[in-house]
Amino acid sequence: xxxxxxxxxxxTGGTIASMPGGEGLEPHRxxxxxxxxxxxxxxxxxxxxxxxxxxxxxxxxxxxxxxxxHIFENRAGFDGIVVSHxxxxxxxxxxxxxxMLPNIDVPVVFTGSQLPLADMLSDGPDxxxxxxxxxxxxxxxxxxxxxxxxxxxxxxxxVRASGFSAFESVNARYAAQVSNLGLVVDExxxxxxxxxxxxxxxxxxxxxxxxLTPGLNPAVFDMLAAMGYKGIVIEAFGLGGFNFLNxxxxxxxxxxxxxxxxxxxxxxxxxxxxxxxxxxxNKLLELxxxxxxxxxxxxAMTKLMWAIGQGMDQQQISGLFQQNLAGxxxx
Numbered sequence: 005x006x007x008x009x010x011x012x013x014x015x016t017g018g019t020i021a022s023m024p025g026g027e028g029l030e031p032h033r034x035x036x037x038x039x040x041x042x043x044x045x046x047x048x049x050x051x052x053x054x055x056x057x058x059x060x061x062x063x064x065x066x067x068x069x070x071x072x073x074h075i076f077e078n079r080a081g082f083d084g085i086v087v088s089h090x091x092x093x094x095x096x097x098x099x100x101x102x103x104m105l106p107n108i109d110v111p112v113v114f115t116g117s118q119l120p121l122a123d124m125l126s127d128g129p130d131x132x133x134x135x136x137x138x139x140x141x142x143x144x145x146x147x148x149x150x151x152x153x154x155x156x157x158x159x160x161x162x163v164r165a166s167g168f169s170a171f172e173s174v175n176a177r178y179a180a181q182v183s184n185l186g187l188v189v190d191e192x193x194x195x196x197x198x199x200x201x202x203x204x205x206x207x208x209x210x211x212x213x214x215x216l217t218p219g220l221n222p223a224v225f226d227m228l229a230a231m232g233y234k235g236i237v238i239e240a241f242g243l244g245g246f247n248f249l250n251x252x253x254x255x256x257x258x259x260x261x262x263x264x265x266x267x268x269x270x271x272x273x274x275x276x277x278x279x280x281x282x283x284x285x286n287k288l289l290e291l292x293x294x295x296x297x298x299x300x301x302x303x304a305m306t307k308l309m310w311a312i313g314q315g316m317d318q319q320q321i322s323g324l325f326q327q328n329l330a331g332x333x334x335x
Contacts, residue, residue: 008049009083009140013041014074016067017058018090020117020128029120031057031090037121040129048136053078060090060097060116065309068097069205072104075112076203084111084139086132091116091162091170094148098157100306102146102330104205107197113139114157115149118168127151127168137187138180145179145195146330152182156195158303158332161273174273175298176331195331207313211235213305215271216246225255228264235265235308235321239301244268244277246284253287260292265312265321269296269304276334292318294325296333303332 015021017031024030033054034041041050055074056067075085089097098114105112115135117128135149146157148171155173164170173179180189212233214224228236236259240246246253259266268288270277276298279285289295296304307329311321328335 008047010049010051010081011136011139012078012082012085013050013052014071014085014087015052015054016056016060016063016071016087016089018060018088018094018116019120020088020090020115020126020131021057022120023122031059033057037088040121040132043129044132044136048140051082058090060093063090063093063097065100065207065209068100068104069207071097072101072205073203075101075108076105076201079108079110082110083142084113084136086135086139087112087114088132089114089116091118095157095160095162095171095300095302096306098146098148098160099300099302099332100207100310102156102158102332103307103310104203104207105146105201106204106329107199107201108146109144109197109201111139111141111143112146112157113149113154114147118166118170134182134187137182141180141187141189143179143189143194144197147179153178154180154187156193156331158306158330159300161300161302163273174300175276175334193331204310204314206315207309208234209309211237211305211309211312213237213239213301215239216241222255225259229259229262233264234312235267237267237269237296237301237304237308239271240268240277241271243281244270244279244285244288244295245282246288253284253291256288256293257291260318263318265294265308265318266292267294267296267304267308267325269299269301292322294322296325297335299333307332
């Protein structure tokens with residue numbers, strides 16, 4: 005008989021561990037998960053650690069750091085790690101942890117649910133089973149498992165507020181899917197280690213996400229610089245279109261001259277921004293704006309926050325965004 009794989013489950017709260025309270029669903033600790041965990045223990049040797057108990061809307065960069073440290077410091081002796089997490093900000097956490105744990109040497113799989121495990125019709129049991137199967141499969145990296153699909157943590161986006169197929173892998177194939185053949189892993193999409201596992205949790209909170217809208221006042225760039233922001237991620241139109249040329253470009257130019265790093269992505273969920281196609285895009289590139297290419301907003305935000313937190317200057321950050329660190333971008 006094969007020895008059971010040792011899996012560490014880290015719980016952080018979220019819908020999957022919630023129970024009805026006086027003011028709505030409230031996150032609880034792992035005791036509400038025991039029925040499902042007892043079934044999973046038929047297949048795995050499971051150790052549970054409750055690391056926090058929060059609605060994921062309240063998970064901040066400080067919690068990202070705490071989760072990353074807990075994974076790194078407790079991974080020894082385990083074949084894989086599952087992190088249960090609320091769905092609303094799970095893509096941000098999974099992406100941030102990806103950058104904080106370069107060359108992680110065990111599978112780390114985030115999961116959650118749209119209905120609490122206490123609900124008879126919950127999607128939580130299926131999601132946990134998929135996450136545990138991926139954690140036991142022996143493929144190091146940071147992943148997110150949901151609705152019988154596994155994706156890289158830095159490619160996941162929440163696309164549905166209540167549907168069970170809540171997450172999609174944007175601009176990248178799924179890392180694995182569950183079928184009648186079991187867990188079918190796509191070896192080509194898996195991350196590859198390039199050195200020893202590291203823990204690099206320093207991160208900057210001084211990054212602002214700006215979604216362009218028609219008629220946006222370009223003075224916003226001067227205001228962001230005055231507020232002390234060190235980076236801006238701009239969700240532009242289409243391939244990277246901007247709705248102002250003169251005054252707006254001057255504001256962006258001043259930001260870049262003041263040391264801010266500006267990354268441009270697209271509001272379109274799929275495909276890539278390409279600033280080389282239109283006149284305004286080429287003008288932005290001349291000013292030193294960084295292309296986000298086909299990165300998700302979550303990945304662009306957390307990568308920029310992480311790069312600034314690591315003490316990189318503008319030139320180093322620009323060079324970093326030319327690199328694919330963990331499958332987050334096609335270059």
